[in-house]
Amino acid sequence: MAACDDAVVSSPPSTPTAGRPRSGTRRLPAATAREEILDAAAELFAQRGYTATSTRLIAEAVGIRQASLYYHFANKEQILAELLEATVRPSLAYAGELSRKDLTAAVALRELVKYDVGVLLGARWNIGVLYALPEIATEPFTHFRRERERLRLAYRRLAAAAASDRIGDPDVAGDLVFGLVESVIGMRRDLPVLSSAEQLQRTVAAAALRLLGADDDRSDDPA
Template identity: 75%
Template structure:
């Protein structure tokens, strides 16, 4: 008795995540396509083909392309937001806490397999499917403002926003530069620059 034919095309070894689920592989393939081809130019069919599954299988995990992008974007801010909450209970001074958050946040942005942060400026991000991402990113911005202004009443919110922008500048560096310094070196450099910008260095 012959076996049933495989579903979709065989998955590429380069795209298979060693311990990833089907959902993980869909997110990984979508991140690559969104980052390299663009969000509008990527269809759910293309994502399914890259993973090697039928579109119906993709829709089992994600109902829409917007849902895929929303989850990818949230993964770029939620770990840092949770880390900022942990820092608040550790009794660190403002400079130490800010340094720790910047190092961690830059690590998240650089550590992602694909540079999804370049999609922050998409006009679609202003729509309802991305409301949670926008809210979480704003919470992270406010965490930077609080750290910059801690023990320094009257500090302009703009300074905190500048530090936040400095951290996110690594997204553009990752896109534009042919090579980056080692991750730890870049994390340290951005954190030192953030402290100077905040007047805490």
């Protein structure tokens, strides 16, 4: 009797597998993957340092694969550039809004200072501490440097218009105001307890006007 051929059993059609699930809970449940990557990177950059943080560590903090991170950002420099630009972009836009309003220079400057301080204090992570990194002088951060310079020039213009005649060099005065605003970055880093954001906004704005010898005319407050 001839032996029977072994039956050929066909395999069932393969089912596409889902992507690798995140490990752990999401950092920001309502955020996009890109926003979570930025948030994780900001925390690591601010607390561990930029050099000590790799894209692998950022991906692990989000709970995704490193390859998934590269879908959103080409490299670590691109992540930092986006974070840095986010610290100046809102204030630049607000400076433009103020320029279109019928305000005295002193009032416009006061409002810009308050807004800018609010941006720097309101960020979830104190990313401004990275402004002094030597890497910021390199090509990947050209756009950030240009945007920050535009903000500095906005302060210079308002300071020149608001300063009293006793101020010798209005450009220097404008740079001093700009530095005064950014001093809240160091305060946030160094002081265990800060005053409320609203109180710091008022205090820094008042100090800026005193530095310029300008009148703080509350009757001309923006609507």
